[in-house]
Amino acid sequence: MAKFRSNKSNFLRVKCTDCGNQQIVFDHAASNVKCIICGKTLVRSQGGKSQIRAQIIEVLD
Numbered sequence: 001m002a003k004f005r006s007n008k009s010n011f012l013r014v015k016c017t018d019c020g021n022q023q024i025v026f027d028h029a030a031s032n033v034k035c036i037i038c039g040k041t042l043v044r045s046q047g048g049k050s051q052i053r054a055q056i057i058e059v060l061d
């Protein structure tokens, strides 16, 4: 698996570990991002690079 470049912003396709919904998120999100289906927090904003709390399916450049 390719190593993610941590200094670059990316959009990620993630899969909610609770309901299986897939959605696109930004890895430097300004606020928390929740699953649109079940409301689980998928991305936790922490100023810089966000903490991803879902399964990353794909990195979109």
Ligand SMILES: [Zn+2]
Binding pocket: 016, 017, 018, 019, 020, 021, 035, 036, 037, 038, 039, 040
């Ligand atoms: Zn969900």
